[in-house]
Amino acid sequence: MTGGTTPSRSFALTNISPLGWNETLQHQFATNTSDLQPARITAVDRDSYLVALDTKPDAPPLRVTISGRLRHKDAHALAVGDWVGLCDTRIDFVFDRYSRFVRKRAGELSEEQVIAANVDWTLAAVSLNDDFSPRRIERFVLAAWDAGTTPIVLLTKCDLGEGKEEAIEALEQVAPGCRVIATSVVTNEGIDEIRSIIGPGQTAVLVGSSGVGKSTLINALLGDDVQLTADIRDTDAKGRHTTTRRELLRIPETGGLIIDTPGMREFGVVSMDDGDGLELSFRDIEDLAMLCGFRDCQHQSEPNCAVLDAVDVGDLEQRRLDSYFKLQRELAYNERRHDAALQRKEGRALSALIRKFAKHDRKR
Ligand SMILES: Nc1nc2c(ncn2[C@@H]2O[C@H](COP(=O)(O)OP(=O)(O)OP(=O)(O)O)[C@@H](O)[C@H]2O)c(=O)[nH]1
Ligand SMILES: [Mg+2]
Numbered sequence: 001m002t003g004g005t006t007p008s009r010s011f012a013l014t015n016i017s018p019l020g021w022n023e024t025l026q027h028q029f030a031t032n033t034s035d036l037q038p039a040r041i042t043a044v045d046r047d048s049y050l051v052a053l054d055t056k057p058d059a060p061p062l063r064v065t066i067s068g069r070l071r072h073k074d075a076h077a078l079a080v081g082d083w084v085g086l087c088d089t090r091i092d093f094v095f096d097r098y099s100r101f102v103r104k105r106a107g108e109l110s111e112e113q114v115i116a117a118n119v120d121w122t123l124a125a126v127s128l129n130d131d132f133s134p135r136r137i138e139r140f141v142l143a144a145w146d147a148g149t150t151p152i153v154l155l156t157k158c159d160l161g162e163g164k165e166e167a168i169e170a171l172e173q174v175a176p177g178c179r180v181i182a183t184s185v186v187t188n189e190g191i192d193e194i195r196s197i198i199g200p201g202q203t204a205v206l207v208g209s210s211g212v213g214k215s216t217l218i219n220a221l222l223g224d225d226v227q228l229t230a231d232i233r234d235t236d237a238k239g240r241h242t243t244t245r246r247e248l249l250r251i252p253e254t255g256g257l258i259i260d261t262p263g264m265r266e267f268g269v270v271s272m273d274d275g276d277g278l279e280l281s282f283r284d285i286e287d288l289a290m291l292c293g294f295r296d297c298q299h300q301s302e303p304n305c306a307v308l309d310a311v312d313v314g315d316l317e318q319r320r321l322d323s324y325f326k327l328q329r330e331l332a333y334n335e336r337r338h339d340a341a342l343q344r345k346e347g348r349a350l351s352a353l354i355r356k357f358a359k360h361d362r363k364r
């Protein structure tokens with residue numbers, strides 16, 4: 001691990017930045033003129049962060065800390081993929097994100113957890129030998145669109161078992177409009193295709209249950225065994241949680257960036273401002289809804305409901321419609337909780353202000 005970094009006011013936007021620095025970020029940098037060195041978070045530890053520099057993208061990451069001011073502000077919100085401004089080995093500035101992939105934090109009521117920041121692609125993986133759940137993919141795809149990323153569905157371990165074609169078809173149905181890629185690290189199927197999608201300086205986050213082969217796939221993409229994977233003999237390594245932290249890695253051959261994540265057991269969806277994830281991920285249902293007799297049809301029991309008609313004739317699966325309603329409710333519920341939490345926070349700030357003035361008055 002090397003020591004400090006030199007401040008560089010002259011940090012210029014080259015044609016393609018190895019780590020994904022772009023004009024939006026550059027603009028923030030210019031308006032917050034400082035002598036800070038931009039860096040990208042590649043991993044988050046308890047009390048420190050690993051970062052990479054655009055000027056030395058392949059150097060081992062630097063370990064840095066965060067300034068007390070930022071720690072108090074919103075430190076827990078820093079995520080892999082975030083761009084920060086360094087002063088020596090201390091984070092003094094955090095850049096606004098252009099996208100963020102989030103989930104509802106397990107257990108907590110409506111606290112969002114940023115899985116990855118500044119991401120262009122979300123790769124959602126299921127394996128062929130899993131009793132793969134289309135419902136889980138629906139959640140990932142919804143969150144991917146909502147995050148402002150483009151979802152791609154990966155069917156991994158295609159060298160195993162039968163039923164690949166049926167599985168692909170089922171995935172295409174729950175992820176309308178999304179590319180579905182069959183992969184295998186044994187036959188190398190799909191590896192080049194994924195490499196070609198993540199352009200130089202673009203970032204992809206790879207998500208999916210534990211054991212679907214995320215880290216193995218990343219090693220294949222990188223052409224190097226960088227990530228620890230479950231034992232090769234255990235091809236059905238369900239729920240083992242081999243990867244324990246999120247990590248941003250660079251694909252040397254193409255200059256694309258990919259974030260490995262630990263398998264997620266629960267994946268709650270969070271409503272994002274201006275997010276249109278539900279509309280995009282359920283475009284099959286949204287398209288049908290345009291044909292309903294009533295403009296505000298809720299597809300419950302209304303006459304001339306094109307959605308219910310499609311279920312009746314077998315064009316739309318009842319399970320898919322149920323899951324649309326369920327996710328719609330979940331988003332609305334989390335949004336209300338979020339608003340309530342915000343109101344409580346504002347209320348607390350207001351009472352603090354009132355107390356302050358009351359104290360001030362007494363002093364006079
Ligand atoms: N046959 C076959 N096995 C694979 C393939 N990809 C991964 N595996 C095996 O699947 C198991 C799990 O792989 P990992 O890469 O550790 O899974 P992961 O998704 O990273 O799991 P977590 O880190 O726990 O989230 C290992 O035994 C791999 O060897 C594949 O394409 N074909
Ligand atoms: Mg892993």
Ligand SMILES: [Zn+2]
Pocket residue numbers: 289292293297298299300302304305306307308
């Ligand atoms: Zn309807």
